[in-house]
Amino acid sequence: MPSPVRHSNLHRISPVFIASLLVALTACEQKKAEAPENTSAQRNGSTSDLVHSRAVEAAIWGMPAVNYDLMLQEMLTKTQAKVGQVIYWGRPLDWHNQTLTPNPDALYFITFVNTKEGPVVLDLPPGDDNGSFNGNIVTLWQMPLADAGLLGTDKGKGGKYLILPPGYKEKIPAGYIPLQSDTLGNYMLFRANFKSHSDADVQSAVNYGKRIKVYPLAAAAHPPETVFTDVKDINFDSTIKYDASFFDHLNNVIQSEPWIDRDRAMIDALKSIGIEKGKPYQPSDQLKSTLNSAAQDARTFLYAKYDAGFPSFFPSNSHWMFPSYPDLVKAASSSYADLNAYPTDERAVVYSVAFIGIKNLGGGQMYLFSIKDKDGNDFDGAKTYKQTVPPNAPVKQYWSLTAYDRELHTLIKGVNRASRSSQIPELQKNPDGSIDLYIGPKAPDGKESNWIPTDPNRKFEFIFRAYAPTQALFDKTWVLPDVEME
Structure with missing residues (x-):
């Protein structure tokens, strides 16, 4: 350890060195005095950007849990x-x-x-x-x-x-x-x-x-x-709300549940947006504004990813898709056992559109999604479309076709029915056993029994359900054609 400088040795320090040191210290103080406002602005801007970024990631990561809590709270508050x-x-x-x-x-x-x-x-x-x-x-x-x-x-x-x-x-x-x-x-x-x-x-x-x-x-x-x-x-509404209230539901989950090991990396990230286990969640007005913006940015990301589509179920030119991504199906069915995979982006897309997880997809039921018509265009509620269901549908229980609101992913508000299924005895069949279903704001003449109504002011999407599906569906020896505009 070096020896302390003795008072008797101070006279050995050069006066030139002391003068230079004083000049340097004075310059530093001047710079600090001139720059505090700019430094503060830069620091606040950086912090705001970080909070926004972490809130976007939190919304994507937390989607399935918030989906759950929305349904739970709707039950507890409305029933x-x-x-x-x-x-x-x-x-x-x-x-x-x-x-x-x-x-x-x-x-x-x-x-x-x-x-x-x-x-x-x-x-x-x-x-x-x-x-x-x-x-x-x-x-x-x-x-x-x-x-x-x-x-x-x-x-x-x-x-x-x-x-x-x-x-x-x-x-x-x-x-x-x-x-x-x-x-x-x-x-x-x-x-x-x-x-x-x-x-x-x-x-x-x-x-x-x-x-x-x-x-x-x-x-x-x-x-x-x-x-x-x-x-x-009861008007039971568990649609995803892309605003600051999303994080109220996320906080409910954090407060009520133990941390899962795979998610512990989110602990500090959530602290930075005001969510911490065991502490009250009281976001300021400024933070709420950031959270509103972040929720909207998360929605934009998820909507664009969903609009790009899930993998095609039938040949590559078909617009009927799997109801999920292969990586997510594999991860969820194995309880996220693979330590090298955690498809949170894909998980968020799926649970922004649907709820419930299926252990063995294609066992008890299979779902096919369609968000584009035969020509690759969005479905327009003001237009009329036709879906032909070929004969000998590959199901032991039933099949159904349901139309949903494209933005909300819910049953279309205000219409008197949302689907047609093989359970409907009055469905009109073609001579070969196929069935033509019509989807639009008004039933074609004589086709009321085969019609699914839409809202002319909103876009929509489809799910085709096959309950107790048979191998012909998965072998693709039975193929559901794309929906066509009439």
Whole structure:
């Protein structure tokens, strides 16, 4: 360690050196005095840019969880239902259900559960002469845990699915189908199938769906009665809101859930936009303005990526697409086990358009999306289109074609029906068994039974559903032609 300078040696320091040092220090002080305002402006601008950038990334990363929370909060605020109970739509879905791309040709039953107090049982009925179902059980992040029903884990026999909380280590009782979740919040979509839209068949599906039982494992010896709430007359709106409120829902998730290891890199990023576990979220007006802008930029990115399309399902010139990206299907079905892949951008696109995850896509059901007509143009609600469904559709249950609002990805508001399906006995068939469906603001003469109405002031999009699809769909020996403008 060097020796301290002794007072007696100070006389050895050159006066020239001291003078030079004083000049340099004075110049530094002058520069500091002249530049504080500019430096502050630069620093504030840089910070604002960083907050905006991190908010955009947070919106993309958090999309499936916010999607979940929007549905949960809509249930909690607009209905009498609670977590651990079941809401259902007691008639085929219409535009009052503003969830993302729902199926109007099955009855929806949804239950949200939370395993904070321990495992939760979903006791599902077997398929029989009284009914059948297709179900999916997912985490709060909409990662699929299991498919249920005829082509699910239980193979139509029903079963007691047991959702386990994160890190659960206790012995699993016999007779259950264990599902290890990495979140406390989870939910199930249970679609009760019906033979037709007749009142009798719909009521039969309602009765079948009410055989669901939801209860804590701790109460398995004497399960409490499951509470069902019919929400068919409620304006149930869980559309994605691309404004500062998006981050209110993201904060709900952060406050209520443990961090998943793969997402811990977001902890500091979220702190920079005011979201921190265990602390109140109180964004200033300035921050809200930044968050509004960031949410809109996230929307622009996701919309452009969606508009570019998913991979084509049929030959490359077809505009009927897979409902997702191959990398996302692989990652989600394996519970994101591959440490070298985490397709958050692709995940955000899918969950900005739809909800629910499917463990084995193409098993119980297959979806085909179309956002462009045969000529590659967007669908215009003021024009009329024709979709021909060839004979011998490759399904064991049913097929359907549904039109959705292109911007909101919901059932088109104000129309009296959203789809046509093979469950409709009055559908007119061509001599070869094919069916021509017409989509537009007005039914062509004599084609009312085969018509799907649109809003002439809005663009739209399609999903073709194949329930219990057969191999002919995947072998492409049966091909769905593109939608054509009439």
